[in-house]
Every structure is written in C-alpha cells, then in structure tokens.
Amino acid sequence: MNLQLTDDGRLRHLLTLDGLPRAIITQILDTAESFMDVGEREVKKVPLLRGKSIFNLFFEPSTRTRTTFEIAAKRLSADVVNLNIATSSQTKGEAILDTVDNLAAMHADMFVVRHSQSGAAHFIARHVAPHISVVNAGDGRHAHPTQGLLDMFTIRRYKGAFHNLTVAIVGDVLHSRVARSQIHALTTLGVPEVRVIGPKTLLPTGVEQMGVKVFHDMEAGLAGCDVVIMLRLQNERMRGALLPSAQEYFKFFGLTLEKLALAKPDAIVMHPGPMNRGVEIASEVADGPQSVILPQVTYGIAVRMAVMAMLAGGTA
Amino acid sequence: MKIHIKNGRVVDPMNARDEVADIFVAAGRIVGIGAAPADFHANRTLDASGLVVCPGLVDLSVRLREPGFEYKATLESEMLAAAAGGITSLACPPDTDPPLDEPGLVEMLKFRARNLPGPRVYPVGALTQKLEGRMLTEMAELTEAGCRAFTQADAPLTDTQVLLRAMEYAATFGFSLWLRAQDVSLAKDGVAHDGAIASRLGLPGIPALAETVALATILQLVRETGARVHLARLSTREGIAMVRAAKAQGLAVTCDVACPHVHLSENDLVSFDSHLHLVPPLRSLRDRDAIREALRDGSIDALCSDHAPVDEDAKQVPFGESEPGASGVELLLPLTLKWARETGVPLIQAIDLISWKPAQILGVPAGHLSVGGNADICVFDETAEWVVSSNTLASQGDNTPFLNHPMQGRVRYTLIDGHIDFEAPR
Numbered sequence: 001m002n003l004q005l006t007d008d009g010r011l012r013h014l015l016t017l018d019g020l021p022r023a024i025i026t027q028i029l030d031t032a033e034s035f036m037d038v039g040e041r042e043v044k045k046v047p048l049l050r051g052k053s054i055f056n057l058f059f060e061p062s063t064r065t066r067t068t069f070e071i072a073a074k075r076l077s078a079d080v081v082n083l084n085i086a087t088s089s090q091t092k093g094e095a096i097l098d099t100v101d102n103l104a105a106m107h108a109d110m111f112v113v114r115h116s117q118s119g120a121a122h123f124i125a126r127h128v129a130p131h132i133s134v135v136n137a138g139d140g141r142h143a144h145p146t147q148g149l150l151d152m153f154t155i156r157r158y159k160g161a162f163h164n165l166t167v168a169i170v171g172d173v174l175h176s177r178v179a180r181s182q183i184h185a186l187t188t189l190g191v192p193e194v195r196v197i198g199p200k201t202l203l204p205t206g207v208e209q210m211g212v213k214v215f216h217d218m219e220a221g222l223a224g225c226d227v228v229i230m231l232r233l234q235n236e237r238m239r240g241a242l243l244p245s246a247q248e249y250f251k252f253f254g255l256t257l258e259k260l261a262l263a264k265p266d267a268i269v270m271h272p273g274p275m276n277r278g279v280e281i282a283s284e285v286a287d288g289p290q291s292v293i294l295p296q297v298t299y300g301i302a303v304r305m306a307v308m309a310m311l312a313g314g315t316a
Numbered sequence: 317m318k319i320h321i322k323n324g325r326v327v328d329p330m331n332a333r334d335e336v337a338d339i340f341v342a343a344g345r346i347v348g349i350g351a352a353p354a355d356f357h358a359n360r361t362l363d364a365s366g367l368v369v370c371p372g373l374v375d376l377s378v379r380l381r382e383p384g385f386e387y388k389a390t391l392e393s394e395m396l397a398a399a400a401g402g403i404t405s406l407a408c409p410p411d412t413d414p415p416l417d418e419p420g421l422v423e424m425l426k427f428r429a430r431n432l433p434g435p436r437v438y439p440v441g442a443l444t445q446k447l448e449g450r451m452l453t454e455m456a457e458l459t460e461a462g463c464r465a466f467t468q469a470d471a472p473l474t475d476t477q478v479l480l481r482a483m484e485y486a487a488t489f490g491f492s493l494w495l496r497a498q499d500v501s502l503a504k505d506g507v508a509h510d511g512a513i514a515s516r517l518g519l520p521g522i523p524a525l526a527e528t529v530a531l532a533t534i535l536q537l538v539r540e541t542g543a544r545v546h547l548a549r550l551s552t553r554e555g556i557a558m559v560r561a562a563k564a565q566g567l568a569v570t571c572d573v574a575c576p577h578v579h580l581s582e583n584d585l586v587s588f589d590s591h592l593h594l595v596p597p598l599r600s601l602r603d604r605d606a607i608r609e610a611l612r613d614g615s616i617d618a619l620c621s622d623h624a625p626v627d628e629d630a631k632q633v634p635f636g637e638s639e640p641g642a643s644g645v646e647l648l649l650p651l652t653l654k655w656a657r658e659t660g661v662p663l664i665q666a667i668d669l670i671s672w673k674p675a676q677i678l679g680v681p682a683g684h685l686s687v688g689g690n691a692d693i694c695v696f697d698e699t700a701e702w703v704v705s706s707n708t709l710a711s712q713g714d715n716t717p718f719l720n721h722p723m724q725g726r727v728r729y730t731l732i733d734g735h736i737d738f739e740a741p742r
C-alpha cells in the first residue's frame with residue numbers, strides 16, 4: 001500500500017521521496033515555479049488555501065524549517081498554528097496520537113510534522129482522518145522531502161536538466177534525512193551519477209543499494225561534478241567515536257576553494273543549512289560565486305507552497 | 317477422567333511414530349496407544365479422524381508478564397492462550413518486575429500457575445541479581461525452587477568476567493545457561509537490522525556483528541569452562557555457522573530461533589509497522605534463508621514463539637519508540653507447519669522442533685507420546701484455515717507482525733495431564 005498516493009495516483013500525503021513517481025516530483029517543481037513571483041509582489045498572498053487550517057506539529061525544535069512552512073502557508077492564505085510539542089504536551093506524557101486526535105477535532109486540514117523518530121510522519125498519516133494531509137518536515141534520519149524537493153528545484157534552476165549531471169553529496173550521510181531525500185529525488189529524476197563522499201563512519205550500511213557511488217576520498221569524489229551538496233555535521237558526532245576532531249574532518253572532507261576546483265568550473269555548491277563554517281565548508285566557498293545556498297532558502301518557500309497547494313488545494 | 321482419542325494421525329518424533337492410531341488416557345497418563353487396555357471405558361471420546369495427534373508443544377520462551385506487567389498480560393490470559401496454541405509445557409524468562417532472582421518469587425509463580433488451567437510452567441531463573449549483570453543469583457537455591465536454567469533474558473551483561481564466573485559456577489552443579497548472543501555496545505540504540513533497509517528508512521541499526529562477536533566470546537568461554545549453554549534466538553547466518561562449527565567440534569551447545577525470524581526479514585519493515593519491532597531484529601533474507609535451512613538440517617535444535625505480549629499503547633508510537641516483542645504462543649504451530657510445507661520437510665520433523673527437542677533442552681519429561689508418560693497431547697487440524705486477529709487470538713496482546721495474515725493449521729484439543737485444557741469452539 002502506498003500511503004502517500006491516492007488510488008488514482010495523486011498526492012495524498014508527502015512523507016518521503018522514496019518511490020514518489022517522477023511525474024509527481026516534476027509537477028511539484030513546476031507548480032513551485034508558478035509560485036516564484038508571489039514573494040516578489042507587494043501583496044504576497046494568493047487565496048488558494050483560504051479557510052484551511054494548517055498545524056505545524058514540531059516534536060523536535062526547528063526554526064528555519066518551521067518558519068518557511070509558516071510563510072508558505074500564509075502566502076497561500078491558510079490559517080497556521082504552530083505547536084512546539086517538544087516543550088508542551090509530550091513532556092506531560094500525552095501520547096502522540098492524542099495530540100493528533102485533539103488537533104483533528106479542531107478541524108485541521110493539514111499537519112506539518114517534524115519528529116526525532118524515523119517513520120513518525122508515516123505513523124501519523126496512518127491514523128489521521130481521510131480529509132487530513134500530512135507533510136513530513138523531517139523524521140529522524142529517514143526523510144526530509146520538502147528539503148529534497150527544494151534542492152531539486154535549485155538544481156533545475158541552475159542546471160536546466162538532470163539527465164547529464166554528476167552530483168556529489170558530501171559528509172554525514174548516516175544521520176542525514178536530507179541526504180536520503182536528495183538521493184531518492186536525484187535517482188528518480190534520472191541523474192546518471194550520484195556520489196556520496198565521507199568517511200566510513202558517516203556512511204550508512206549498504207548505501208550503494210540506494211543507487212549511489214561511494215567515495216572515501218574527497219578529491220576523487222569531487223572530480224568532474226556539476227553539483228556539490230555539503231551536509232551539516234552535528235557537533236555531537238565529534239564527541240562519539242565517529243570522528244576524532246573537527247579539524248581533521250575539515251582537512252579531509254571540508255569543502256575549500258582548492259577542492260572545489262576539482263569539480264567542473266561551473267559547478268554549484270549547495271547546503272541545507274545551517275552551516276558550520278570551517279567544519280564542513282570554508283567561508284570563501286559558502287559566500288563565493290558558486291554558492292547557491294541563499295537562493296535555496298528562497299526557493300524553499302515556493303516549493304512548500306506547491307506541496308501544500310497540491311495537497312489541500314486540489315490543484316493536482 | 318478417561319479419554320479415548322480415536323482415529324487420529326499420531327505423530328510422535330521421539331518414538332518415530334507416524335500412523336493412524338487410537339490413544340487412551342487415564343489418570344493423567346497415556347495408558348495405551350493402538351489397543352485399549354483391559355477394562356478401559358472412556359468417559360469421553362474425541363474423534364480425531366483427519367486430525368493430527370502429537371505431543372503437547374514445548375515452548376522455550378513465553379513471557380507471562382507476571383509479576384509486574386499485568387497491564388500487558390496476565391498469567392490467566394497467557395496460559396489460556398498457550399493452551400489454545402497446543403502448548404503443554406513452557407519456559408518463562410525471568411524479566412518480570414521484580415525479576416525471578418530469588419526462590420520465593422519462583423515458588424509464588426509456580427504456585428499461581430499450578431492453580432490455573434493451562435501448560436506446565438517452568439521458570440528460567442535470573443542469572444544475575446535484579447538482572448543487573450553484576451552479582452550471580454543463588455542458582456542452587458533457585459534450582460531447588462524449580463528453575464530449569466538461568467538467563468539474563470534480554471538484559472545486558474557487559475562484564476565478561478561475570479559471564480565467565482557464571483559459567484564456572486553453573487558448570488560446578490551442571491546447571492544450564494540460556495544466553496542470547498548480543499554485544500551490547502554494538503547493538504546500542506539500534507532498532508532494526510543494520511542493512512540496506514534500515515539505512516534507507518533511517519532506522520538506527522543493530523549489525524549482525526553484535527550477534528557474532530558475542531557468540532565468539534560465549535563459545536570461547538564454553539570451551540574453557542565446560543558449561544552447558546543454550547543459545548537463545550539466533551538470528552544471523554554467520555551466527556548459525558559458528559554454532560554449527562562449535563557443535564562439530566564437540567561443544568555441548570544447543571540453540572533455538574523464534575518463529576517470526578523463520579518467515580520475515582528486514583524487507584518487511586518498509587511500512588514502519590511497530591509490530592515488526594522485534595528482539596533480535598528481523599535480519600536479511602540471506603539470514604532468514606540460513607535459518608530455514610539450519611532448521612531443516614538440524615543445526616538449530618528448536619523453534620520457540622518468543623511470546624511477548626505488549627500493551628497497545630507501547631506499539632502505537634513511531635517504530636523506534638515502540639516496545640519490541642510480539643505475541644506468538646498461538647502461532648507457534650501454524651508458523652512451524654508453514655515452514656514445513658514451504659520447505660517440504662516432513663511433519664514429524666517439524667513437530668520434533670516444537671516438542672521433543674525443546675523438552676530435551678528444558679530437561680523435562682515431556683514432548684513425546686509414550687505409554688506410561690504424561691498425557692500432554694495436542695490434537696490439531698493441519699488444514700484448517702484462519703486469519704490472525706484480536707478476535708481469533710486468546711492472548712491479551714494482539715501485537716504480532718502476522719496480524720490479519722491467513723494461517724493454516726489450528727489446534728482442536730489440548731490435553732494437559734490428561735485433562736482437556738483447551739477445546740476449540742465448534
């Protein structure tokens with residue numbers, strides 16, 4: 001059973017990009033394109049979701065993602081309620097389903113869910129009433145589909161097409177829901193070569209079965225790339241036995257101008273943010289001419305508007 | 317009560333019997349097979365035409381959840397469920413609250429169980445006090461109270477010296493240790509088999525190495541101490557190969573696997589269904605196939621249900637937060653039959669894995685149909701089809717990965733001590 005598609009193949013929830021048909025991904029990107037100018041207007045609103053109630057259910061703290069979902073929903077004229085559940089009902093022992101049921105009773109139309117457990121969005125989607133859609137805003141290490149989509153949107157804007165690209169994803173793939181979503185999207189969209197680069201401690205078991213080439217040598221991995229996606233390295237990874245130090249990590253896997261020079265001259269550099277400058281990326285790269293990191297943030301709003309519009313507005 | 321079981325296909329691995337015959341029961345014992353003893357007048361005749369009559373099943377791992385976890389299940393509910401599954405003897409692990417680490421608790425459990433209908437209950441005592449992995453329990457006292465073996469259940473034992481001492485002490489008296497091979501630090505935080513599926517789903521993994529590294533330690537200590545060790549719930553191809561090699565070298569070790577691992581693999585995890593959250597985790601297809609083969613060639617000595625009823629709230633959460641475990645006493649027989657059908661293994665060999673062989677491991681007079689022996693008997697319909705649901709399961713926990721799955725094979729009568737403890741409704 002495919003939880004996120006209706007029987008006639010339309011988007012019902014957005015939980016993961018794993019197995020999402022190419023046609024739907026393309027449709028989301030096209031729809032996002034049509035929303036690109038909304039943010040530039042004097043009145044930054046369209047009435048597509050007027051009267052709809054969207055709840056941002058964040059069981060794990062996040063500012064950037066929550067804010068972009070909020071802005072996206074408001075630009076579609078929806079009513080948005082933000083719930084930071086990590087600090088309220090869950091700490092009082094309220095079960096996740098009780099929270100969801102209570103909000104459903106308040107006539108919610110959509111839940112945007114972030115949770116520290118992989119599969120949490122699937123779990124909620126399985127239990128909500130038929131009229132409610134669930135958007136996964138990041139679950140454990142599993143998926144962050146809207147981030148993956150905005151990355152595809154960015155690549156398409158700068159590179160035009162996917163069929164002739166070599167894309168490298170560098171860093172902590174093991175703990176990254178973003179990387180998993182990127183890999184699924186890139187392979188679905190027909191990118192012929194997706195590479196992951198990192199030390200063995202930060203690459204998941206059997207990652208090559210997701211259709212990627214594995215590199216432990218960054219110079220070799222970056223050679224000839226069109227797109228370089230850097231991943232954030234959480235500080236706690238240095239405290240365990242995964243890495244000896246930030247300095248050593250930066251030396252071997254941090255993106256510097258010298259290493260970037262191994263990629264194609266017109267390669268773009270992406271990062272889902274927030275960045276650790278001097279750990280996974282040098283400032284001169286992050287702020288340099290090949291960086292598209294800030295446009296990614298802007299596009300994130302249009303992509304999230306597209307997803308919400310397709311789910312709740314029936315534009316699909 | 318005198319019972320005449322008529323016209324059944326009597327399948328008894330220990331006596332190498334597979335034939336249509338009558339069985340006669342009186343005063344809790346089997347008094348005749350084939351011909352009735354003189355002056356036998358049955359109070360009740362069970363027509364077993366078209367049915368299989370086999371030894372009552374012996375299950376090496378059934379959590380009855382008492383004391384301490386009555387909200388998950390009770391002794392009453394799970395003993396009834398076990399009887400409905402054809403089980404007449406069961407071993408219950410000590411991971412209760414408090415754990416079974418002192419004689420009084422064991423005696424209390426046995427006393428409670430004796431006064432309820434259902435299987436014979438054989439407690440497995442805690443290997444260390446409070447299952448904390450530090451101080452040994454009074455194994456001799458616990459044995460006198462009725463413990464058949466000693467185990468940490470799923471509680472960690474991180475100190476190898478404690479394990480060495482436990483083996484030495486147990487070997488002194490000839491006690492048996494039941495150990496689940498899992499290196500705690502390699503398994504840390506993991507909830508699924510560390511493979512391509514867990515990687516894809518973003519679930520923290522438990523590598524196969526967690527089993528094999530721990531097994532290497534255990535087997536080496538067995539070589540040193542001569543302890544009798546039963547390896548519970550093997551899950552990996554490499555682990556099975558290690559035990560096979562150890563047996564070939566003459567080491568007195570035995571092993572079992574849990575029924576779900578015979579049929580399911582990591583590939584079934586795609587839906588994040590918390591019913592598939594098991595300990596040990598469902599492994600790769602390669603591992604599953606190795607288990608199926610090792611059951612066939614006898615490298616694995618027994619199949620158990622690893623019955624662990626869990627309350628619904630503990631499963632109604634995201635996968636990684638859910639409590640591991642599955643309810644299974646009523647599925648032990650149909651899942652064993654399913655494996656036998658799928659692999660072409662004769663029924664008598666399949667029954668052996670859930671009756672005579674586990675009885676040997678447990679060291680109890682059960683698991684066979686012999687004149688003069690206990691009348692612990694399971695009568696089942698090999699062809700009966702049913703669907704697993706909360707309505708068809710007697711267990712208080714309907715947490716099973718096989719929920720809504722069709723099953724073939726259902727118990728009609730369970731006799732314990734010559735008494736009909738379960739009779740399927742007509």
